[in-house]
Amino acid sequence: MDLRGLLRRTAMRRPAVLVxxxxxxTEIRLEVEAEVRRCGWPAAGAPAGADLMVVCGASEPGDAEWLDDIEGSMPEPAVRIVVEETGHAAHALERVRRDLTDRAVTPREADKDDQQAAAERESDGRAQGEHQGHGGDQGHPFPSMDHGQGGRAAHSGHEGHENHRPDDHAPHTDHMEHESHGGHVDHMGHDMHAMGEVAGLPMAERGDDRDELRLDQLHVPIGPGLTDWPTGLVLRLTLQGDVVQDVEVDHLPVPPGHRLPFWDEPWLRAAQGEEVTRGSAARRRCAAHLDSAGRLLAVVGWDDAAGRCRRLRDELLSGASREGIGGTLGVLRRVRRSRTLRWSIAGLGELSSSRAGEAGVTGPVLAADGDAYDRLRRWLDEIERGLEVLDDERQLPPDELTGPRGRLDGPRPPSQALFDILPELLTGAEFACARIIVASLDPDLDELALAPVSGAAHA
Known part of the structure; x- marks a missing residue:
């Protein structure tokens, strides 16, 4: 084996993973992320930086196109696996690690055929050149173009800097633009051809902006397979310059409600008459908020703090005691004290409690009464309170139906109100800030399959 093959084989022992x-x-995703971290494998921030894509859950026929698009953006050798049930993550990842290691030194048969064909063409070209001499009019009229990297993003993740303003996050918006084509779903009715295309790229239209100027309009779909993005969410933005002018909210089909939404499970089980302790409900709430906070921090660029939040989330879900996680709580204090973080996201997605109440929003977003930073602070407050009652063995009352995102006994699921308020918060925002606003709400698509809770008191 040559040195290059040895290095590639060594690298494939720690593949970059795109989940x-x-x-x-949700439960499968959490298991896969915990197992990836246990293996010490890096997380890929974009398909171009991934060696392995792990699809969590059973896909529907309409998912094939955008999943194929994501895989097509990954460099060779690339592998895609599907984990459809909990308890299978460890075995699946170990098996695929061996497969990736083998591929690093054993080219695919198609690659061998391509290499042989290229060698034959080169040999034919030399023979033709010797026969025709050096006449300039005998060669190709245009220079050759290497399309091998044309579809690759030039970046592979967030950089862990903490001193950026939101508009410094151009790499993150690149992720959106690159992966949004992978998130295109035909059955949702989005027609990129209506704008006209050049080389497969959408062309801009003209429209009046807020300053009564005629500026280009560009229609940009975002999601659903974007890293650190609410599962299944699809946004179609109309941009003029870097300002969002219009927003259409869509999502992947929600599977039938044969299972309870993972984050709301303790409260819904208690409403069905099962015995659930207050401590287990508090543990699930803390883990849900840590998951949301980790997503927001990753979008802002605080990768280290995001990773620590996710580690604490996994420890709580695995049953760690309050004493056992004491050493990891410093991340919460660090996030709370950071003036840089506050300066980075303050003022984004402002939503007063009065307007939130009118829109049917409940839970932390209603109580935060402010912007993206206020919502993050609210999550941290609820985490710290919840950690104090992890060992509470009292029974959770069946009518205590407030999950991590709000009231579960209202006229509609709490995340439905969060989806509905998105256009209002995003319209007029700068494109670079859109992901921060979305992450600060973090709606859970699984809640949309939630049936009305019978016998419970309504808010």
Missing amino acids: VALPGA
Whole structure:
């Protein structure tokens, strides 16, 4: 084996992993992320930086196109696997690690054929050149173009800097633009051809902006397979310059409600008459908020703090005691004290409690009464309170139906109100800030399959 093959084989022992979750697969996603971290494998921030894509959950026929698009953006040798059930992550990842290691030194048969064909063409070209001499009019009229990297993104993740303003996050918006084509779903009715295309890229239209100027309009779909993005969410933005002018909210189909939404499970089980302790409900709430906070911090660029939040989330879900996680709580204090973080996201997605109440929003977003930073602070407050009652063995009352995102006994699921308020918060925002606003709400698509809770008191 040559040195290049040895280095590639060594690298494949720690493949960069891109985790793509499907609706209804929250528990599977959490298991896969925990196993990836246990293996010490890096997380890929974009398909171009991934060696392995792990699809969590059972895909529907309409998912094939955008999943194929994501895989097509990954460099060779690339592998895609599907984990459809909990308890299978460790075995699946170990098996695929061996497969990736083998591929690093054993080219695919198609690659061998391509190499042989290229060698034959080169040999034929030399023979033709010797026969025709050096006449300039005998060669190709245009220079050759290497399309091998044309579809690759030039970046592979967030950089862990903490001193950026939101508009410094151009790499993150690149992720959106690159992966949004992978998130295109035909059955949702989005027609990119209506704008006209050149080389497969959408062309801009003209429209009046807020300053009564005629500026280009560009229609940009975002999601559903974007890293650190609410599962299944699809946004179609109309941009003029870097300002969002219009927003259409869509999502992947929600699977039938044969299982309870993972984050709301303790409260819904208690409403059905099962015995659930207050401590277990508090543990699930803390883990849900840590998952949301980790997503927001990753979008802002605080990768280290995001990773620590996710580690604490996994420890709580695995049953760690309050004393056992004491050493990891410093991340919460660090996030709370950071003036840089506050300066980075303050003022984004402002939503007063009065307007939130009118829109049917409940839970932390209603109580935050402010912007993206206020919502993050609210999550941290609820985490710290919840950690104090992890060992509470008292029974959770069946009518205590407030999950991590709000009231579960209202006229509609709490995340439905969060989806509905998105256009209002995003319209007029800068494109670079859109992901921060979305992450600060973090709606859970699984809740949309939630049936009305019978026998419970309504808010």
